[in-house]
Amino acid sequence: MDPRDPRTEAELRRGVLQLVALALLEEPRYGYELVRLLGQAGFQTEEGTLYPILRRFEEQGALEATWDTSRTRPRKYYQLSIDGRRVRGELTEAWRRVRDATDAALKGVS
Amino acid sequence: MSSAAPLAPGAKAVEAYLARLRDVLPDEKADLVVSEVSALIQDRLEQDGPGPATEEGTARALAALGRPEVLASAITGEEGGPFDAATRRAFTRMLAVAFAGHLLLSIVLTVVGADAKLVPGLVGALPRTSWLHMTLGVLGIFFVDVGFLVVLFKCLGRDRVPAILHHLRLEMPGSRRDAGLALVLVALLAVLLNVASFRDALFAVGGPGHRAPILAPDVIALLPLADLLLALFALRHLLILWTGGERIPGLALDALASLAGAVLAVFLMTRDQLVRIPESVGLSSAQAETFSDLLFRVVVIVGFVASLLLVTRFVKRVLRIRQLLSR
Numbered sequence: 001m002d003p004r005d006p007r008t009e010a011e012l013r014r015g016v017l018q019l020v021a022l023a024l025l026e027e028p029r030y031g032y033e034l035v036r037l038l039g040q041a042g043f044q045t046e047e048g049t050l051y052p053i054l055r056r057f058e059e060q061g062a063l064e065a066t067w068d069t070s071r072t073r074p075r076k077y078y079q080l081s082i083d084g085r086r087v088r089g090e091l092t093e094a095w096r097r098v099r100d101a102t103d104a105a106l107k108g109v110s
Numbered sequence: 111m112s113s114a115a116p117l118a119p120g121a122k123a124v125e126a127y128l129a130r131l132r133d134v135l136p137d138e139k140a141d142l143v144v145s146e147v148s149a150l151i152q153d154r155l156e157q158d159g160p161g162p163a164t165e166e167g168t169a170r171a172l173a174a175l176g177r178p179e180v181l182a183s184a185i186t187g188e189e190g191g192p193f194d195a196a197t198r199r200a201f202t203r204m205l206a207v208a209f210a211g212h213l214l215l216s217i218v219l220t221v222v223g224a225d226a227k228l229v230p231g232l233v234g235a236l237p238r239t240s241w242l243h244m245t246l247g248v249l250g251i252f253f254v255d256v257g258f259l260v261v262l263f264k265c266l267g268r269d270r271v272p273a274i275l276h277h278l279r280l281e282m283p284g285s286r287r288d289a290g291l292a293l294v295l296v297a298l299l300a301v302l303l304n305v306a307s308f309r310d311a312l313f314a315v316g317g318p319g320h321r322a323p324i325l326a327p328d329v330i331a332l333l334p335l336a337d338l339l340l341a342l343f344a345l346r347h348l349l350i351l352w353t354g355g356e357r358i359p360g361l362a363l364d365a366l367a368s369l370a371g372a373v374l375a376v377f378l379m380t381r382d383q384l385v386r387i388p389e390s391v392g393l394s395s396a397q398a399e400t401f402s403d404l405l406f407r408v409v410v411i412v413g414f415v416a417s418l419l420l421v422t423r424f425v426k427r428v429l430r431i432r433q434l435l436s437r
Contacts, residue, residue: 030149030153031146031149031150031153032150032153032154032157033153035174046174046175046176047150047154047171047174047175048174048175048176048180048181048184049184051146051147051150051175051181051185052181052184052185055143055146055185056187073149073152074145074149075149075153076146076149
C-alpha cells in the first residue's frame with residue numbers, strides 16, 4: 001500500500017461512508033443531493049457507491065423513503081427512521097472503538 | 111413504449127444503460143431499482159443546467175454509476191467474484207434456453223419415432239428401452255448443455271458474458287404496423303398452402319403446359335398442422351393489433367405457435383418422402399432420386415435451423431411470461 005496514493009485515503013474514508021451518510025440523513029434528502037453533501041464533507045463518492053448503501057439501509061428499515069411526485073418528474077427522498085437512529089448510534093459506537101484502537105496503536109508513533 | 115418525440119442526445123445511452131441494468135437484476139427488484147436509478151441519473155443531469163442533457167453530461171452520469179453489472183451485484187449484495195449476478199443470470203438464461211430447446215427436440219424425435227439423429231451424439235431421440243435409460247438420456251442432455259456453456263463462457267471471458275443477455279432479450283417486439291403486415295403474409299401463406307391449384311402450381315416441376323405437382327402425400331398430410339400454426343400466428347398478430355403491444359395472452363399464443371412450428375419442422379425432417387417426381391416429367395429414375403435427395407437435404411438443414419430458432423423463441427416467451435407474472 002502506497003500512502004501517497006490518493007486511493008489509500010479514499011479507501012479509509014469509504015469505511016465510514018455509511019455512518020456519515022446516516023449522519024446526513026436527519027432530514028429528507030435525495031440521492032444526488034447526498035452525493036454532493038458527502039463531497040462537500042470530504043467524502044468524495046459517486047452514485048454507484050452510494051445507491052446500493054441507501055437501498056440496503058432502506059430494506060433494513062433504517063431509512064424511510066418517499067417519492068415526491070409534485071415535480072415534473074418524481075424524485076425519491078430518504079430520511080433516517082427511528083430504527084435508523086439506533087443503527088447510526090451502533091455504527092458511531094463501532095467507529096469510536098476503531099478510532100480508539102487505532103489511536104492506541106499509533107501512540108508514540110510520530 | 112416509445113413516443114414519437116425525438117430523443118435528446120444521450121437519452122439513448124440512458125435507455126440502453128437502464129435496459130442492461132434491468133436485464134441483470136432479479137425480476138422482483140428490477141422495476142423499482144430501474145426507476146430509482148433513472149431518477150438518480152436525471153437528478154445529476156439536471157445539475158448540468160436546463161434543457162436536454164448533453165452526451166458528455168450523460169456519459170458522466172452513467173460513469174458515476176459504474177457498469178450495470180457491477181451496480182446490480184452491489185444492489186443484490188453479491189461480491190463481484192468469478193460468478194457475479196450478471197454472469198449467473200446470463201448462464202441461467204442461456205442454460206434454460208439451450209436445455210429446453212435440446213430436450214424438446216429430443217422429445218419430438220422420440221415421439222415421432224425417428225431413429226436417425228439430427229446431430230450425431232448431440233441431438234437425437236431419447237432411449238426408450240427403460241425409464242432409467244430415458245432419465246439418463248435427459249441428464250445427459252443437461253450435462254452436455256452445461257458443459258457447452260461452461261466452455262463458451264470460458265472462451266468469451268467475464269467481461270463479454272453479460273453481453274449475451276442482450277442477445278437473449280425476452281421482450282417480444284411488435285407494433286400494430288408490423289402485426290398488420292404479418293397478418294397479410296399469414297393470409298397469403300394460408301391461401302398458397304390450402305388452395306390446391308395454387309399449391310400444385312408452386313410446388314411443381316416440368317415446363318409450361320405439363321407441370322406436375324411434386325409434394326408427397328406425407329407432406330400434404332401435415333397441412334392441418336401447418337394451418338394450426340398459421341392460425342396461432344394470426345391470432346397472436348390480431349392480439350397485437352388489438353392491444354398495441356406485448357401482453358401475456360399474446361406471449362402465450364406466440365409460445366404455442368413457436369412450439370407448433372418446431373414440431374412441424376421436426377415432422378417435415380423425419381418424413382420418409384418429401385417429394386414424388388412423376389414419370390410424366392421425363393426424368394430418369396436416377397435423376398429423380400438425385401433431385402429428391404438434394405431437396406431432402408435442403409429441407410433437413412432449413413428445418414433444423416428453423417426448429418432450433420423456434421424452440422429458442424418458445425423458451426424465451428415462457429421466460430418472459432414468468433418474468434411478467436412475477437412483477
